[in-house]
Amino acid sequence: MVLSLKQKLEILSDAAKYDASCASSGSVKRNSLQSGGIGSTEGMGICHAYAPDGRCISLLKILLTNFCIYDCVYCINRSSSNTRRARFTIDEVVTLTLDFYKRNYIEGLFLSSGVIRSSDETMGEMVEVARRLREVHRFQGYIHLKTIPDSSQDLIDKAGLYADRLSINVELPTDASVVKYAPEKKPATIRKSMARLRERIEDVAGQKAIRARPPRFAPAGQSTQMIVGADASNDAIIIDTSARLYGSYRLKRVYYSAFSPIPEASAHLPAMKPPLMREHRLYQADWLLRFYGFDKHEVVAGMDGGMLDLNIDPKLAWALRHRDWFPIDINRADKERLLRVPGLGAKVVQRILQARRFGKLRLEDVGRLCQSISKVRPFIVAEGWSPGGLVDAPALRARLAPEPRQLSLF
Numbered sequence: 380m381v382l383s384l385k386q387k388l389e390i391l392s393d394a395a396k397y398d399a400s401c402a403s404s405g406s407v408k409r410n411s412l413q414s415g416g417i418g419s420t421e422g423m424g425i426c427h428a429y430a431p432d433g434r435c436i437s438l439l440k441i442l443l444t445n446f447c448i449y450d451c452v453y454c455i456n457r458s459s460s461n462t463r464r465a466r467f468t469i470d471e472v473v474t475l476t477l478d479f480y481k482r483n484y485i486e487g488l489f490l491s492s493g494v495i496r497s498s499d500e501t502m503g504e505m506v507e508v509a510r511r512l513r514e515v516h517r518f519q520g521y522i523h524l525k526t527i528p529d530s531s532q533d534l535i536d537k538a539g540l541y542a543d544r545l546s547i548n549v550e551l552p553t554d555a556s557v558v559k560y561a562p563e564k565k566p567a568t569i570r571k572s573m574a575r576l577r578e579r580i581e582d583v584a585g586q587k588a589i590r591a592r593p594p595r596f597a598p599a600g601q602s603t604q605m606i607v608g609a610d611a612s613n614d615a616i617i618i619d620t621s622a623r624l625y626g627s628y629r630l631k632r633v634y635y636s637a638f639s640p641i642p643e644a645s646a647h648l649p650a651m652k653p654p655l656m657r658e659h660r661l662y663q664a665d666w667l668l669r670f671y672g673f674d675k676h677e678v679v680a681g682m683d684g685g686m687l688d689l690n691i692d693p694k695l696a697w698a699l700r701h702r703d704w705f706p707i708d709i710n711r712a713d714k715e716r717l718l719r720v721p722g723l724g725a726k727v728v729q730r731i732l733q734a735r736r737f738g739k740l741r742l743e744d745v746g747r748l749c750q751s752i753s754k755v756r757p758f759i760v761a762e763g764w765s766p767g768g769l770v771d772a773p774a775l776r777a778r779l780a781p782e783p784r785q786l787s788l789f
Contacts, residue, residue, distance in 0.1 A: 384471060398489070425437060448495070451564070556609075602630055606638050614685060699776055717731060742762075
């Protein structure tokens with residue numbers, strides 16, 4: 380049966396929903412008004428993602444094909460899976476990207492793929508998609524390519540020339556899990572490929588100081604994706620692995636993907652099936668490591684069975700375990716201490732630091748700067764406000780995160 384382009388799009392866009400890392404944050408600003416051609420990496424735009432600066436970005440998120448020679452137990456597109464298969468041609472992906480952009484549906488392309496015949500053949504087709512968009516059609520929008528770990532260095536170099544961001548999936552939190560559930564993939568090969576990618580990015584970055592026009596190579600850096608819940612790794616292991624990945628490979632982002640159980644594979648996987656809330660809490664913990672100055676041991680310490688509390692965010696959980704840190708004087712504390720206050724994000728802290736240059740802040744002033752003052756109130760001192768014994772109250776957690784209850788219908 381010959382599939383139409385619409386049918387292929389239905390199959391391969393649905394198959395791509397398990398791939399994360401689709402934000403264009405971190406790329407260089409580039410648009411067609413300045414450089415000619417088509418597209419841009421800026422503005423508001425059928426995959427919606429939010430960059431760290433709050434921008435909503437829209438990307439055409441598809442697989443080149445969901446045929447795959449690998450048989451990873453947790454993957455819906457594994458070779459033994461009974462799922463509908465399809466494959467785009469290079470021209471079809473290029474045409475779809477340009478047509479969707481011209482209709483203002485998207486501002487870029489996120490392209491991943493199953494492995495067909497060989498890693499180099501698949502990676503070569505993905506690179507050719509990006510090359511035609513850039514060189515033939517002068518497409519200036521965002522391009523993210525999911526890199527295949529054991530493809531050749533020449534193809535990786537070409538991919539970095541055309542793509543804004545490259546990513547290589549670590550798949551699972553531990554090497555033992557990769558060996559057990561994805562035996563055809565080699566953890567050592569994945570790490571080697573990530574290291575090579577880091578070296579190439581740093582090499583190009585180092586040339587910016589000595590060359591007026593350094594070569595272009597993945598200006599938005601590299602990221603990775605980790606599947607959560609397909610193995611028995613707890614949150615402490617996941618956070619520790621993420622911290623090591625950031626330190627070793629200078630990643631822009633580790634993306635967590637909550638495992639969606641596949642019925643025919645359930646017998647081969649652990650019984651623990653995490654909710655999406657677990658994925659959400661892991662992202663919050665990740666932000667504490669990246670933007671709030673927390674050490675991984677601070678985030679992990681005190682967790683029940685190595686798992687994050689699903690009922691409260693990790694920052695509030697830390698504050699409740701370290702009440703001796705509080706209250707913090709909103710008018711005197713430095714940035715590092717203010718970032719520890721539950722309810723105060725990095726942008727709010729910056730606003731507080733700017734506002735207090737012109738006068739002492741009262742509680743109502745802080746309330747105007749942050750999203751909700753109720754979580755902040757017990758942990759700060761402000762002009763005319765002190766929480767008294769509130770920060771030490773045994774019922775503080777219940778007050779800040781009350782248990783859900785059924786509302787009366789009458």
